[in-house]
Amino acid sequence: MLVIDDEPQIRRVVRNALQSAAFGAPDDPEQPTVRVLEAATGTDGADLAASELPDLIVLDLGLPDQAGLAVCREIRRWSSAPILVLSARHADTEKAALLDAGADDYITKPFSTVELLARVRAQLRRARQVSEASAPAERVVLGALTVDLTRRRVERGGTLVHLTPTEWALLRTFLLNPRKTLTHRQLFTAVWGNSEGDAQQYLRVYVGHLRRKIENDPMRPRFLQTEPGVGYRFEPELAPET
Amino acid sequence: MPGADTSFGNARTRTGLTHWLAWFLVLALLTVAMLALRTHLDKAHVALLFLLVILGASGAGGRWLGLSVVATSFVLFNVLFLPPYYTLVIANPLDWLVLVTFLATSLVAAQLLHRARSEAQEAQERASEVDRLATLGAETLNAPDAHDGLRQIVEVIRATLGVDECDVFERDAEVARPAASSRIASVPGPSAPAPAGEGSLVGWILQSGARAEELADGTVRLSGDDQASADVRALAVPLRVKGATVGVLRVASAAGLRQPPEWRRLLDALAYYAALGVERVRLTTIAERAEAERRLEALRSALLTSVSHDLRTPLTAIKGLAHEIQQGGSADSASVIEMEVDRLNALIGDMLELSRIQAGAVRPALVIDTADDLVGAALQGARSILRGHTVEIDAPTDELLSGRFAFTESLRVLVNLLENAAKYSPAGSTIVVRVRRDAEWLSISVLDRGPGVPVAERDRIFEPFYRPTGTPSDVGGTGLGLSIARGLAEAQGGRLRFMPREGGGSCFVLDLQSATIPDVDD
Numbered sequence: 091m092l093v094i095d096d097e098p099q100i101r102r103v104v105r106n107a108l109q110s111a112a113f114g115a116p117d118d119p120e121q122p123t124v125r126v127l128e129a130a131t132g133t134d135g136a137d138l139a140a141s142e143l144p145d146l147i148v149l150d151l152g153l154p155d156q157a158g159l160a161v162c163r164e165i166r167r168w169s170s171a172p173i174l175v176l177s178a179r180h181a182d183t184e185k186a187a188l189l190d191a192g193a194d195d196y197i198t199k200p201f202s203t204v205e206l207l208a209r210v211r212a213q214l215r216r217a218r219q220v221s222e223a224s225a226p227a228e229r230v231v232l233g234a235l236t237v238d239l240t241r242r243r244v245e246r247g248g249t250l251v252h253l254t255p256t257e258w259a260l261l262r263t264f265l266l267n268p269r270k271t272l273t274h275r276q277l278f279t280a281v282w283g284n285s286e287g288d289a290q291q292y293l294r295v296y297v298g299h300l301r302r303k304i305e306n307d308p309m310r311p312r313f314l315q316t317e318p319g320v321g322y323r324f325e326p327e328l329a330p331e332t
Numbered sequence: 333m334p335g336a337d338t339s340f341g342n343a344r345t346r347t348g349l350t351h352w353l354a355w356f357l358v359l360a361l362l363t364v365a366m367l368a369l370r371t372h373l374d375k376a377h378v379a380l381l382f383l384l385v386i387l388g389a390s391g392a393g394g395r396w397l398g399l400s401v402v403a404t405s406f407v408l409f410n411v412l413f414l415p416p417y418y419t420l421v422i423a424n425p426l427d428w429l430v431l432v433t434f435l436a437t438s439l440v441a442a443q444l445l446h447r448a449r450s451e452a453q454e455a456q457e458r459a460s461e462v463d464r465l466a467t468l469g470a471e472t473l474n475a476p477d478a479h480d481g482l483r484q485i486v487e488v489i490r491a492t493l494g495v496d497e498c499d500v501f502e503r504d505a506e507v508a509r510p511a512a513s514s515r516i517a518s519v520p521g522p523s524a525p526a527p528a529g530e531g532s533l534v535g536w537i538l539q540s541g542a543r544a545e546e547l548a549d550g551t552v553r554l555s556g557d558d559q560a561s562a563d564v565r566a567l568a569v570p571l572r573v574k575g576a577t578v579g580v581l582r583v584a585s586a587a588g589l590r591q592p593p594e595w596r597r598l599l600d601a602l603a604y605y606a607a608l609g610v611e612r613v614r615l616t617t618i619a620e621r622a623e624a625e626r627r628l629e630a631l632r633s634a635l636l637t638s639v640s641h642d643l644r645t646p647l648t649a650i651k652g653l654a655h656e657i658q659q660g661g662s663a664d665s666a667s668v669i670e671m672e673v674d675r676l677n678a679l680i681g682d683m684l685e686l687s688r689i690q691a692g693a694v695r696p697a698l699v700i701d702t703a704d705d706l707v708g709a710a711l712q713g714a715r716s717i718l719r720g721h722t723v724e725i726d727a728p729t730d731e732l733l734s735g736r737f738a739f740t741e742s743l744r745v746l747v748n749l750l751e752n753a754a755k756y757s758p759a760g761s762t763i764v765v766r767v768r769r770d771a772e773w774l775s776i777s778v779l780d781r782g783p784g785v786p787v788a789e790r791d792r793i794f795e796p797f798y799r800p801t802g803t804p805s806d807v808g809g810t811g812l813g814l815s816i817a818r819g820l821a822e823a824q825g826g827r828l829r830f831m832p833r834e835g836g837g838s839c840f841v842l843d844l845q846s847a848t849i850p851d852v853d854d
Contacts, residue, residue: 182740200673200677202670291699291700292700292849294699294700294701294702294705294734294739295700295701295702295732295734295849297702297705298701298702298704298705298732298734299732301704301705302704302732308704308708309704309707309708309711309725309727310708310711310712311708315712316705316708316709316712318709318713318739318740318743319739319740319743
C-alpha cells in the first residue's frame, strides 16, 4: 500500500492504522503484515506507484509540489488500484471532481482510524470482486426485484415493471458498478453519452422515478443511495433496516 | 381687471360678472320705476335710492363695480331727474349742490365699503392659510415614518401652490463634498427625469443659501422680490433650520410661475415645514444608524463571548486529559479527547460556514431535484440521532415532487431540523416530515412534539448562539445550527420559517423554489 502525504504526522497515523489491521485476502489469512510505502510529494508518489504497483493508494490533496487532483489523474492513466483521497475541504464539487478524475473514495480530515480502515477494506473488497467477476451476471436478483439484463426485463414481486429507456439505462449503469459512487457527470456520460441536452438537468428526477419503481420506500432507499452533492451509489446487498 | 390674483382668479371673474349684470339690472329697474313716478319724487328721494344701490353694489361686487355704478348713477341722476330733463345741463344752481354732494357721498361710501370688504377677505384668507399650515404641521410631523411625512409635505406644497412639480433635496451627509445632494421626495414620482444641471444648481444653493429661478430659456438667475415674470419656470429655495441650510425645495410649473406676494409668503411658510421634514428625516436616519450599530455591537460582543467560551471549554478538557495521560492515566481519557476534538471540529466548521454565509460567499448552484431524494438523504444523514424516535413521512405517494434547490445546502438544513426535533422532543415520540408543493414553493416541514418555542423567543431562535432557556449544557450542538440553516435556505432563494404546531410542539418549514418538470419521459 502507498501513502502519499506531505505531513509526517498524518503518514504515521495512516501507516500505523493500516499495519494494525490485516488486509489479507480471505483465502490467505496468514498474511501477517501489510507493507506500507510512503511518499512526501506527488512526484515521488507517482513514481512509487509505478514501480511498486501497490494494491491501494491513500492520497492527500494538499501536496506541496502538485495538485492532488493532477496526481490522481496521472496515476489513474496506467493503474487501476483503488485511490482513497484525504481532504481537509468539504466542498462537494471538489469531491465530485476527484471521483471524476478517477479516485474511488474520499475521506475528510479529521477522520477516525476506524472510518479509514472501513473504507480501505471496502475498496479492497470491491477491487477483488471486480477482478473476479468482470462480466456482470445476466440475471440479478435483489430481494423481490429481478432484473434480466439481456432481455431488459424488470420484475418486482412477480409483476413486470415498465421502465422508460432512460430509466433502463440508469439502472443498467448502476448494476454494472455496484458499491461504486457514480458522480452525476459519470451518470450523464453513461446514459446520454457526451451530448449536451435538456434531459441531463433532470437526471435526479429520473433517479427519483426509478426509485419509485424499484424501491419499496423511495424515501428510505435500499438500492440507490444518494451521495450528497456527488452522485449516487448502488448497494446490491440488502442492508439491515435502520 | 380684478383677476390679478392667480389662484382663485377664474372663480372670482365669474361671480364678478354675475354681480355686474345683477346690479346694473337693479339700477335699470330702479331708474325705470323712478321715471314713472318722477313727478311725485323729490331730488333727495332719488339721490337716496341711488345711494342705496351704490352701497349694495360696492358691498357685493367690490370697488370697481361700486365706482361704475356711482358714475352711471351720476349721469342718470343728472340726465333724467335734474331739469332740464334729457340734457347734462343743470338749470338750478342748487341742483349742482345736490349733485356734487351725491357724487361725493357715493364715492366715499363705495370706498369705505370696499376697504372693509377687502380687509375681511384678507383676514379670512389668512385664517384659512393658518388653518392649512396647522393641518400640514400636525399631519406631516406626526407621520410615523419621517420619509412619508416629507412626501406628504411635498404633496401639500404642490397642491397649495398650484405647481406641476415639487422636489425636495437633502444635503448628503454621507458624502464628503458638502454640496452633494440627493432627491429624497418628489412629486410626481422620483422617476421623473431630472432637469439638466439640476444637481449642480441644488449644490450651489446648499452652499450659498441663495434662491434661484430657472427661466424658460434654460438660464438661471438669482431670485429677487422685485423680479416677477411669466418666464420663470422653476424656483429653488434653500431650506433652513436654525440657520443651517439642510436642503433645497424646488417648485416648477410648465405654464410659468407668477409670484404674487401672498404666494411667496405661503411658499416661505411651507418651505419651513419642508425644512423641518428634511431635518426630521436626517435625525431619524442618524438615530436608526446609531441603533443598528449598537445592536450589531451587542451581537458581536455576545458572539465573541460565546465563541471564546465554546472554543476554550473543549480545549481545557483536552489539555487536562492529555496531562492525565502523561501521568499514566487511563486510556478512557483518550476517547474523551477524541470526543472533545469532534466537538471543536464541529464548532469550527459551523463558524466558518456561518461567516461565509454572512459574507455572502455562499452562492450554491441550484439544480432540479426531488423531495424524495432530499428527504431520503436527510433521514440517512440523521439516522443515528433519530434512533429513539419514529419518523412519519407525510408526502403524496402518487406524485414525484421536485424543486430547484442546492442539494447539499438543503440537506444540511433538513438534517439540522431533524436533529433539533430529535434533541428537543421526548424519546419515543413521533416526528413528522411533511412534503407539499404549490406553484411557488416546495415546502418540507419537520414537526415535533417537543416543548415548542415561547412567544418571546420566537424572533431569537435564528440568532447565532441562541439556545432555548433552560437547555442543559450536555444537549450538544454549537448553537449555530438554525442561523446557518436560515442562511443556507436564503442563499438559494428559499426560506426557513418557524410556527407553533397545533396541539403543542414546533413546526419548522423549509421552503425551496418549486419546479415543474416538463414531460421529458422518453
